[in-house]
Structure formats: structure tokens, C-alpha cells
Amino acid sequence: MDYSHRRHTRDTGRFPCAAGRSTGMRYHKGGHGAGGTSGGERGPHEVELHQNLLAANDRHAQVIRGLLRAHGVFSANLMSSPGAGKTALLEATLKRGLDGFVMGVIEGDIETTADADRIAPFGIQVVQVNTGPFGGDCHLAAPLVAGAIHQLDLHSLDVLVVENVGNLVCPAEFDIGEDAKVVLLSVTEGEDKPLKYPLMFHEASLALVTKTDLLPHLDVDLGTILANIRRVNPSARIIPLSARTGDGLDEWITWLVDGAKKARTAQTDD
Ligand SMILES: Nc1nc2c(ncn2[C@@H]2O[C@H](COP(=O)(O)OP(=O)(O)OP(=O)(O)O)[C@@H](O)[C@H]2O)c(=O)[nH]1
Numbered sequence: 001m002d003y004s005h006r007r008h009t010r011d012t013g014r015f016p017c018a019a020g021r022s023t024g025m026r027y028h029k030g031g032h033g034a035g036g037t038s039g040g041e042r043g044p045h046e047v048e049l050h051q052n053l054l055a056a057n058d059r060h061a062q063v064i065r066g067l068l069r070a071h072g073v074f075s076a077n078l079m080s081s082p083g084a085g086k087t088a089l090l091e092a093t094l095k096r097g098l099d100g101f102v103m104g105v106i107e108g109d110i111e112t113t114a115d116a117d118r119i120a121p122f123g124i125q126v127v128q129v130n131t132g133p134f135g136g137d138c139h140l141a142a143p144l145v146a147g148a149i150h151q152l153d154l155h156s157l158d159v160l161v162v163e164n165v166g167n168l169v170c171p172a173e174f175d176i177g178e179d180a181k182v183v184l185l186s187v188t189e190g191e192d193k194p195l196k197y198p199l200m201f202h203e204a205s206l207a208l209v210t211k212t213d214l215l216p217h218l219d220v221d222l223g224t225i226l227a228n229i230r231r232v233n234p235s236a237r238i239i240p241l242s243a244r245t246g247d248g249l250d251e252w253i254t255w256l257v258d259g260a261k262k263a264r265t266a267q268t269d270d
């Protein structure tokens, strides 16, 4: 078999992303040279615009980071393929509670308010952002998140969870001012995904292997999934869990609560 097409991925280092579609451009983060997003060469103007757009994103991300720190809010950016169980995890988390800490949620999707509608009954602050009106980007960029944060009362929050647009590649390329990137991989997606889509697993400090209740019905080996995540990111914390049965939920909630405590301490120290 001819594997020569693999060179494109190696050459660009990171992966193609539809980011910037609203500007008529395709770009992706990296500084890995000027390799085109689909194998073509980038001209100097395209590279410059690419860099300017990412620099603008990072400036917004820094403003968000400063704002959240000043309010003592711990923030996590949940990223995964569509349907890996991000919203179900948030529902289970809110059902269980955060030991007195208060969580707010930003829901990111291309279209619909379906996920915010699922979170709203818990009576917490939730803002839905849609990328559809801005070109339908497959990820949240910092300016959009900044707009959502301005709709929240940060004084009354301890934790802010941003559920990114379902996509296993692009969201990892954009800093949105979060304290931690969290990747979810459901056991139904197969063992090889960390190796085939390494960027998100590489960038995340926490990996949640979701839907473990389904393992008895699948031909996948949890040990192999964990080993593949570790191959890409040996230092990532990994928590297997099931939003359905609650297995692993306590460990995830403890991670969130620890983050909230640290953010509060850091705010006091400033
Ligand atoms: N069996 C089982 N099903 C789950 C679990 N978590 C989520 N699901 C199901 O998986 C499907 C997708 O879950 P969502 O929470 O909507 O996934 P998502 O990642 O938020 O999806 P997008 O926002 O569209 O990217 C739903 O049918 C859930 O009921 C779990 O722990 N076990």
C-alpha cells in the first residue's frame, strides 16, 4: 500500500483546520513551517494573515486568563469528538454537585442551543455560543469565548467549564484562556484514536475515557486505550468514567474542586 500521503501530516506538524473560514482563509496554529493545510504551499501573505489571526486569538486568551484569575475562577476546556459525552458528563457533575463550589458553563456548538437547554434546568449560569453565524468554525476561538464570559457574573462562580465544539482536532489548536485542556475519548471510538489524532491528547493535562459502562459490549481493550494516551502524553492524568453509572465521577469532581481551591488561593495571594 502507498503511504506517501502521510508525509503531509508529518510536514505540517499539526492538522488542517477550517478556522478562519469566515475570512475566506484556512489556517492552523503551529509555527511548523509554511506547509499548506491540504498539502499545498502557503504564500507569504497567507502565512502573515495566519500569524496575525492567531496572535489576535492569543491576545484575547490572555485577557480572559487575567479576568478569570482576578475573580478566582478555575476554568476547564472540554474537547472531544462529537458525542463523546461532554454534556452528559456536565449533567452528571451538576447532579452530583461540586461540594459547595459553584460552576458555570459555556456551551459551544456550530448550531442549536440544545446543550445549553440540557444544562439550564440545573439552575446554573450557562451561555450558548454558536459558530454558525461566524462561518461555522469547528472550534471555539478566544474572541467568541470572551463575548460569552462577559454575559456571566464571574463574582458568583468558582469553576467555569467550556464545552468546546465537537471535533477531535481543531479545538486543541486554540488557546481560550483556560487553566486546563481536558480531552474526552469514549470507549466506542476505538483504541487507536490517541495515536491517529495526537494533538488534542498531547495538549490536554487531563484525559477522560468515557462511557466505560459500554466496555462489556465492545471489542475494545481499556488498557490499550490508556497505553495509547500515555504514548502521546506520558504526563497526562487519565480518568476512566461513566456518566451513566457514575464510575470515576468522584475522581473527576475532586479534580475540578482541587482546581477551584487553587484558583481561590491564587486570587488571595495576588
Ligand atoms: N452508555 C453511555 N452513554 C453515554 C454516556 N455519556 C454519554 N452517553 C450518550 O452518548 C450520546 C452523546 O452524549 P453527549 O453528552 O450529547 O455528547 P457530547 O460530547 O456532548 O456531544 P456534542 O456536544 O454533540 O459534541 C448521548 O446519547 C448520551 O446519552 C455514558 O457514560 N454511557
Ligand SMILES: [Mg+2]
Binding pocket: 086, 087, 088, 115, 163
Ligand atoms: Mg454536547
